[in-house]
Each structure stands twice: as structure tokens, then as C-alpha cells.
Amino acid sequence: xxxxxxxxxxxFFVVLLHAARFGESESFIGVxxxxxxxxxxxxxxxxxxxxxxxxxxxxxxxxxxxMSQLLPAMQNVQNALNAVSLGDKIKVSTVHSMGVLKTSxxxxxxxxxxxxxxxxxxxxxxxxxxxxxxxxxxxxYFAYRSDPRPETLAFCLFQPNAGRFDSNTKIKYMNMFDAxxxxxxxxxxxxxxxxxxxxxxxxxxxxxxxxxxxxxSVENAKAYNGNLIAHLRSMVGTPLMPGKSVDTYLFAxxxxxxxxxxxxxxxxxxxxxxxxxxxxxxxSKSSQTPATPKTPVSPSPKPKKGGxxxxxxxxxxxxxxxxxxxYACGHGIDCGPIQPGxxxxxxxxxxxxxxxxxxxxxxxxDRNPWNCDFSQTATLSSDNPSYKNxxxxxxxx
Ligand SMILES: *[C@@H]1O[C@H](CO)[C@@H](O)[C@H](O)[C@H]1NC(C)=O
Numbered sequence: 559x560x561x562x563x564x565x566x567x568x569x570f571f572v573v574l575l576h577a578a579r580f581g582e583s584e585s586f587i588g589v590x591x592x593x594x595x596x597x598x599x600x601x602x603x604x605x606x607x608x609x610x611x612x613x614x615x616x617x618x619x620x621x622x623x624x625m626s627q628l629l630p631a632m633q634n635v636q637n638a639l640n641a642v643s644l645g646d647k648i649k650v651s652t653v654h655s656m657g658v659l660k661t662s663x664x665x666x667x668x669x670x671x672x673x674x675x676x677x678x679x680x681x682x683x684x685x686x687x688x689x690x691x692x693x694x695x696x697x698x699y700f701a702y703r704s705d706p707r708p709e710t711l712a713f714c715l716f717q718p719n720a721g722r723f724d725s726n727t728k729i730k731y732m733n734m735f736d737a738x739x740x741x742x743x744x745x746x747x748x749x750x751x752x753x754x755x756x757x758x759x760x761x762x763x764x765x766x767x768x769x770x771x772x773x774x775s776v777e778n779a780k781a782y783n784g785n786l787i788a789h790l791r792s793m794v795g796t797p798l799m800p801g802k803s804v805d806t807y808l809f810a811x812x813x814x815x816x817x818x819x820x821x822x823x824x825x826x827x828x829x830x831x832x833x834x835x836x837x838x839x840x841x842s843k844s845s846q847t848p849a850t851p852k853t854p855v856s857p858s859p860k861p862k863k864g865g866x867x868x869x870x871x872x873x874x875x876x877x878x879x880x881x882x883x884x885y886a887c888g889h890g891i892d893c894g895p896i897q898p899g900x901x902x903x904x905x906x907x908x909x910x911x912x913x914x915x916x917x918x919x920x921x922x923x924d925r926n927p928w929n930c931d932f933s934q935t936a937t938l939s940s941d942n943p944s945y946k947n948x949x950x951x952x953x954x955x
Contacts, residue, residue: 585790585803587841588615589828590760592810594817597831604811607833611841616811628652629680636688649690652681653759656696656738659745664724665731665798668741669748682751691805692746693759696738698782699773706772710734715778716785716884718877729797732877735761735786736796743798756799761786762809765836767822774822776837783808783828783839785881788888793897794880794911801898840888865952868920868930869939870913879912882932886912886919893918895948902948913943914950921951 591604598604608616632650639645656662658678660671670678685692698714712719714734721730722737731737739756746754763782767774790803813827813836827836835842870879887893895902896911904910916936923929930936944950 585793586614586805587612587787587790588805588807589613590762590807590810591616592812592814592817592827594814595812595831597815598812599831599833603833607829608811610843612843613808613811613841615807629684632681632684636684645688649688651685651690651693651757653693653695656694656700656742658694659741662738662741664722664726665729665737665740666724666726666744668744670745675749679749682746682749682754685754686751691755691757692742692751693757694739694742695760695809696735696742696758697761698734698738699763701734701738703771703773711773711778715781716789716881717781718875718881721877727797730876731797732880733789735789739804740796740798743796756804758804758806760807760809762826764822764825765827766825768820771820771822774825780837780839785884787840788884790888792884792887792893792915794883794887794908800906801903865940865942866925866938867941867943867950867952868917868936869941869943870909870916870932871935871937874935876908878933878935879908882935883908883912883915885932886915889919891915891918891922901946914948917943917950 589608599607632652635650636645639648639650658670658674659668661667661669682692684690702710702714709719711717713722713732716733716735719732721732723730731740739758742756743752746752746756763779764774765776765779786806786808790806793801793803795802796804808828810826810828812829812831813824815824815831817823825836828839828841830836870882893915894900896914897903902910902914916930916932920930920936927938930938942950942952
């Protein structure tokens with residue numbers, strides 16, 4: 559698994575301020591404010607742009623090159639916050655590249671480089687003591703670059719694929735993002751810090767590159783970011799941390815025209831600096847445009863309403879059901895009932911959660927046949943799938 563590479567050291571440290579959140583029933587999606595650019599719009603224009611999206615927070619970061627000074631610097635910032643009674647509200651942390659991991663595949667074997675172990679123990683002790691998160695930059699994009707096979711691309715883009723089996727946990731991973739985040743979880747666990755929260759401080763995919771770069775494209779960037787957002791909004795979590803989305807900051811708000819390296823490095827932006835979209839990732843408040851349309855849009859007569867439920871066809875793979883679940887929950891329906899504590903959480907299976915979400919998506923849309931298509935994996939049924947306290951709304955309600 560490749561990590562985002564930085565020229566000087568294996569570790570990329572920044573101090574980030576992460577506002578503590580209370581109540582975690584919703585996913586959290588922030589964005590990085592890329593700053594290696596000389597053509598950024600004025601702050602008020604950026605503020606207005608952000609208001610038109612469902613982006614919740616913007617992160618800016620500052621390089622800290624001297625690793626030995628990092629922990630004392632963090633302690634100083636924390637002391638300053640404590641002095642003004644903000645110590646509980648604003649969390650100080652550091653951001654690490656995936657390069658801090660020595661092993662990450664399969665995810666259960668995730669571990670840190672032994673040479674960093676003393677340093678990380680100090681930092682994790684700080685995280686654990688102050689309740690601040692461990693921030694990491696997973697980039698499935700770089701994993702695909704180092705292994706450019708079609709099945710790796712599908713795994714990295716949250717698209718239907720054969721999955722990767724972790725024989726230690728018997729978990730089949732369906733996407734690279736979950737695999738990378740769980741590898742970090744395993745590494746924290748092996749150091750005795752499994753309760754330190756993980757935050758994804760950066761992740762993204764470039765929409766263009768040089769002619770010899772295979773991974774960047776509008777299609778891939780839109781699929782990665784759009785499907786990631788849908789996955790986070792579904793609140794399924796990762797296999798090792800179910801039922802909770804990792805707070806995630808997309809990289810980046812704007813292109814960074816001054817970034818050195820291949821053209822892709824200057825093309826991670828969701829927006830152009832003239833405030834227009836590079837591509838529609840589904841974050842705009844006005845257009846809930848699907849990131850990757852999976853249903854045809856041609857008009858056809860509506861079915862007779864009443865007593866109809868949208869259910870998965872039999873024999874549909876878990877990966878497709880997961881994609882349907884992510885899609886449905888990422889598009890404005892209330893997936894609370896299938897989260898822990900909800901009346902439809904049990905049975906806690908992808909099939910059951912997808913069935914609930916797919917039906918709700920159908921009922922909340924115009925109840926056209928194509929709202930119950932899901933790439934031809936769903937069908938309408940007059941049999942009520944409700945059970946116990948788990949009520950599936952029907953076309954007649
Ligand atoms: C983490 O913090 C908790 C609560 O303060 C403490 O009991 C525990 O020992 C800490 N864990 C480590 C590995 O330092």
C-alpha cells in the first residue's frame with residue numbers, strides 16, 4: 559500500500575486543530591484548504607462557496623519540520639488553550655502519512671515502523687491523555703498507482719469488486735479506504751491505544767495528470783470522492799469500527815497551482831479558483847446530483863401506488879449491496895434505523911441494512927421504477943419485509 563510521499567522525511571507532521579464533536583449520529587465531512595497556490599480566491603468568496611455545500615469544516619495546516627520539537631509544541635498549544643478554557647473544545651493533534659506504517663496488508667497486521675515507536679508512543683500518549691484524535695492521510699489513489707490493475711482500481715474506487723480477504727479476522731474488505739483505516743486501527747491497537755480516535759486528515763484523488771499518469775481522471779476522481787462521501791454518510795463504518803464514520807477531510811478545496819511534481823499534484827481540487835466545480839461530487843446543497851448515477855433517467859409511467867416495497871433481487875453480491883447501501887444513505891434518506899440502537903440494526907448484515915435503505919430511497923424518491931433499479935439489483939415486491947419493530951415504509955403510506 560503506497561503512502562503519499564513527502565520529499566524530506568517519512569513523517570509529515572502538522573499541528574491541526576480538531577474541534578471536538580458531541581453526538582456522532584452523523585458523518586463528518588470536511589475539506590483541506592490547499593495553500594500551495596498563488597491564485598486563491600479571497601476568503602469571503604471561499605466562505606460563500608462553502609455555505610453552498612454540505613462541507614462542515616475547513617482545515618488548514620502548517621508544516622512542523624522539527625520532529626523533536628513537535629510534542630513540546632503541541633503541549634504549548636494545549637496549555638494555551640487550557641488557559642482560555644478551550645482545552646476541551648479544541649483538540650491539538652498531528653497528521654501522519656501512511657508511511658508511518660511498516661505493514662498494512664492485511665489490515666489486521668497493521669503496525670508502525672519500529673524506528674518510530676518511541677516517538678509515536680509519546681504522541682499517542684498525548685492523544686490519549688487529551689482526547690485528541692490520531693490523524694492520518696490514507697490515499698487509495700497511491701495504492702492504485704503502485705498496483706495499476708483494474709481490480710485494484712475498483713477496490714480503490716468503492717466499485718463492485720471481488721474484495722480482499724483478511725484471513726486473521728475472516729473479514730472480506732470491499733474497499734481500500736476501509737482497509738487502510740483499519741490497518742491504522744490495528745497499529746494503534748498493537749501499541750495499546752485502541753481507544754484513540756482516528757481522523758482522516760487528508761484523502762483525495764486528482765482529476766487530471768500528465769499523459770503518462772494512469773490514475774488521474776475526472777471519472778476516477780468523481781467516483782472516489784463521491785463514493786467515499788456516500789460511504790461515510792451511510793455510517794456503516796469500517797469492519798473493525800462498525801456503525802461510526804471516521805471524520806474525514808477531503809483533499810482539497812482548490813487546486814494548488816504551485817505544487818511541484820507531476821501534473822496530478824496540482825489537480826486534487828474539488829473547485830477551480832474561479833469558484834466553479836472541477837466536477838460534481840455531490841456536496842452542493844442545491845444539486846443533490848448523484849456522484850455516480852446508477853439508474854437510468856428516461857421518463858416512464860409511474861406504477862400504481864400502494865403496498866409496494868423495493869427489495870434486493872436474490873443472489874446479489876454483498877459488494878453490490880454495500881454499494882447500494884452507500885448510495886441510498888448518501889442521498890438524503892434517514893439511515894438512523896439501521897445504525898446501532900436503531901430498530902432495524904439487527905440483523906447486523908449488509909444484506910439487511912441494504913434492503914432497508916434501498917426501500918427507503920425508493921419510497922422517498924418519486925417511486926418511479928428506476929428509483930428501484932440499483933443497477934438492476936432491485937425489484938418491486940408486494941410482500942411487506944417489515945419485522946418486529948423494524949417498519950419498512952410502503953408505497954401506500
Ligand atoms: C489512556 O488513557 C486512559 C484514561 O486516561 C488511561 O487509563 C490509560 O492507561 C491510557 N492508556 C495508555 C496506553 O497510556
